[in-house]
Amino acid sequence: MSSFHTTYDTPGQAKAAAPVRTLIVDDSRTMRGLIRSVLERDPRIVIVAEAGNASEARDAVNAHQPDVMTLDIEMPSMSGLEFLDRLMRHRPMPVVMVSTLTKAGSVTAIDALSKGAVECVQKPTIGQGGSPFAGLADILVAAASARIKVPTSASPARPASTSGRKFHRICLLGGSTGAVDAIEQILLRFPADCPPTLITQHMPEPFLASFAARLNPLVAPTVRLARDGDELRNGEVLIAPGGDFHLNLLPGLSRRVSLFAGPNVSGHRPSVDSMFHSASHLSDQIVAGILTGMGRDGAEGLANLRAKGAITLAQSRESCVVFGMPRVAGEMDGVDNWVHLDTLGDALLKAAETPVGAKPR
Structure with missing residues (x-):
């Protein structure tokens, strides 16, 4: 051809x-x-x-x-x-x-x-x-109107080994259109002992299973689909399995997840807003990031988390494929810092080192 x-x-x-x-x-x-x-x-x-x-x-x-x-x-x-x-x-x-x-x-x-x-x-x-x-x-x-990146021949960053860093916070990430590559780039920066991480990505159920299977051998942490009742552990990244379920945090102080069978939230299932709102009771223990995507899912939940003490980051306009979800989050005063995708993984890790109840300087 x-x-x-x-x-x-x-x-x-x-x-x-x-x-x-x-x-x-x-x-x-x-x-x-x-x-x-x-x-x-x-x-x-x-x-x-x-x-x-x-x-x-x-x-x-x-x-x-x-x-x-x-x-x-x-x-x-x-x-x-x-x-x-x-x-x-x-x-x-x-x-x-x-x-x-x-x-x-x-x-x-x-x-x-x-x-x-x-x-x-x-x-x-x-x-x-x-x-x-x-x-x-x-x-x-x-x-x-998406920003299309021209592929490069550069090799991806090598997965980091155990870092020995002290992570005090749970990391929550939500994305949609264009976020598959963004999530991969972020997790390539995460060490094997990364903070407990939950991800909600808008995709059909079979795609999410394939997404987790693709990521797991590429990055240092363990990546898999979340199961109901899973405990949050350092070094594990749990992805919302989709289908009939949202990925939420259980109420109380158990630091476990719930696969919640319910209707669409903010037009989606799994929903970023559902995950963010479920973490409201642990806001001062959360660092949350909202990634490229069309629509507004996650914007309200991010603003709620920030108001209650969470550290909130958003992917910058110039590094988004579709500047929808982050834009709305910013309009709702839900963003502490805007970060380019190239440095977002490192920024999330640094924020996760912030002691509970404190804001980074």
Whole structure:
């Protein structure tokens, strides 16, 4: 497959009033038609082309200069993942992956997100209730204005060994669109004896299992999905398993977690707000961080934690893929410090060393 043209307008910079120019890439004509029928109902989006394979997609990108692309993971000749890798090296642009909810599909979806895809949505299945691709238009509109990082050949930081540092606080992290890479970068800075850490990330349940499995061998701490009643321990990072459950802290002083089966909170399950609010009784023992993502989930909970003595950090605008959740948190006076992603892991560790009840100088 030949290279993409390298002269192009920066995607996502169109005027706000202009519709988002969208390319649909899927080897199934039926699936392309379904995605088109959903998106054409939204006046914020215009479909500029469709493609059934990587070669057609390359030609469509060069010819139409789309603002955003939906990309099937499983395609003939060249997989969506391989195509994404080439795309991000030659013509970086916002991409939303479309995946089946198989184990293999979920693993590949997480790999795609780590390679620069903005978001991953699931294909509808037979018998699935509700509207297929609900919320896809909102995701594409947000993705079109995302800050896309050009992949580098630099090796990731080596996981730190046991640090011997004294951590006094529990670390809570919440993220959404673009946060898969952010969380990986943060945890690569965490030592094997890191503070007890809870993470709520907006993703479907199978994707979250694959996310935890991907992270665990890459970083020094132990990373796994949280289980109901887990005790918070140094050196362990627990990720919300999603599905029917929110990841919360149990009331009282037990320092254990609860998988709470309940409705969506702030539009999501698992919800960052649910996790943050559940930690309110331990606010002076908390350092909380809010990461890149669309919407406002976590903003109210972060502001509540800060008002009650927690240390709160937010990913800086320039290092966010989508400056949504952190922006709203700032507007609600929920942020102590804004930190670039490159130094956010270290900032969280330093804050976690702050004695209970104190604020860092």
